[in-house]
Amino acid sequence: MPKLTIDGREVEVPAGTNLIEAARRLGIEVPYYCYHPGLSIAGQCRLCMVDVGNSPRPQIACNTLAADGMVVRTETPKVLETRQSVMEFHLINHPLDCPVCDQAGECWLQIYYMKHGLYEPRMVDEKVHKPKAVPLGPHVILDAERCILCSRCVRFCDEITGTGELGIFQRGDHSEIGLFPGKELANPYSANVVDICPVGALTDRDFRFAVRVWYLETAKSVCPGCSRGCNIEVHYNLRRPHHNQGHRVARLKPRENPEVNQWWICDAGRYGGKFVDDASRLLFPTRGRENAAREVGWDEMVPLVAARLRDYRPDEIGVLASPRMANEDLFVLKRLVEHLGIANVDFRVPPGRPGDEDRILIKADKNPNTRGAELIGLAPRAGGLDARGMLRAARERRLKGLWVFHHDLLASAWPGSEIREALRALDWFIFQGSNANGISPDADVLLPSATWVEREGTFTNFEGRVQRFWKAVEPPGASLSDWEILARIGDALGLGAVPGRAEDSFKSLAAGVPAFAGLSYRELGDFGKEAATA
């Protein structure tokens, strides 16, 4: 392992580490645009210049590997002057449209201009004009004038997705990023180029003009779009509710986790959070169907549900849990069904269309917590029916009550007529979920649950990695976390007091399920931890 000195401090780094990463270990920031730890080295931007040893000229840190005994200085007058000159070149043709640029506030050109800028411009000529507001694909829009030609987006499409839609065309100061003829930036990971673009050249069409970035707040989270469980940041806006049509969640951004998604996220996940602020959200516990529907309080609803569960024989009741529920919810539900002796428990419903899958991130299983449901054990218990069996039993009037969580059965692979017939034959049908769907109008009791950004919890991804998500916004209306609804009903059935927080539920889960033994919220940290899969 090479040992080198950076700004007078010694550091030992693994062989093959470049000087940017070596300096980062010491907390020294070397500015750069074109370098990205997930992409090849291009050496395009020339900003990461540092003094190495007795070399007469500064060298680029991104393409210089740490060597034993190297002496690196990052703040010498020569280096600072070089940075200023490089910044001057980058800004020669950059338009002064920060106020209307969506990147303003998170733009590295702005940040490094403040640090290393030449505040008195010497450029007197007319700037080169290039195409503005060019849609490159369904999610990305290009402003070629703002581009500094770092080529990160080109390398992303070449190296990560392998689709190669983008290239740099023309020469000299007329160079610009563009699409190859006949191509469209429509690969399933296209919007990642927006994240890696250090300036405002590539911006998100979905987020265009929606919210200025300085209004946004951030919560760490996990993508619920598939069983990969990519780490994300939820960017939400509560300060200016009139922006973005009142939607609180403005965008989802990938969060670096080397074990799961590295720096990336797929477009389906990135734009898959729209249901949070959708008009179809269920807001209040509701009794009765259609015109007879009546919103009631939880103090009336909880005893009603408890009475139904108590008054029917366990074999007349079916519970269809969902792999969209968090581990905490599933554990409280498992305790509830065990307490009541209900054997008809399942969580698997085959989707109507098989999910797409690739070798990068996307998994065919579009549920975030299938593995968690398996580990916690919500499969049919001895003598119990599975999901399809429950519907058949309902049609044959052997099953009298059904409690469905989140699933839209009409979007499943099963024939819709069978499902409708089964649901109509029931004495009672409780639907618990965050949004109205195909079957929720058939329910005579609706229990509104909070979405994943409105609560805390954990998902277990397909590898058995348990990952935390944090609360970003308040649940709307009277909706509650699934675990809290279930715990309140459990309390009414004499199962003990409601845990105060999701963490308490996770503690009992860690104590009660061997796979989760030894795990705690503190242990999971920001990046999660593997459950002990037997």
Place this chain on the structure above:
Amino acid sequence: MKFRQRFYLAEVLIGLGVTAAHFFVNLGRHTAHHVFGRKTVPGAVTFQYPEERRPYSPRLRSLHRLVRREDGSPRCVACMMCETVCPAHCIYIVAAEHPNQDIEKYPERFDIDLGKCVFCGYCVEACPEDAIRMDTGILEFSSYSRLGMIYTKETLLALEPAGPDGTPRSPISIPPDRRP
């Protein structure tokens, strides 16, 4: 002290004379006002508002207006600088795509809630386009409802700057729900 001033009486008489002169001048002015209807004759110290106005300073911060381009559209590019800097959170802007790509954005909605505004003028200072000014000279915009205090983009665009002496040149717009 002068010799004359030592004699108390003479000074008293001079003082009475000044007071009496003011009295009779004002008597004449107010008679002109109230009996003969000569409203342009100035009163003693009282400005006969609203017929008579003090000259406003050119630096006065009065009702906001949105500056227009030549084609009458707002010069504003919906950058939200004023909305961000506003300490009272009284500016509400919703941005939309401008047909001209060089302009990029325009405000689809630009509302100022004057019920919240503290007239600090930060919005004017923050604006990179000189699109909002507080130079209409209008200070009268009370309302019978809170809604009436919210001035929309159309209202703000229609306002003109004040004249050289600070008198408003645009009619003081009264939203329909502001009338009693």
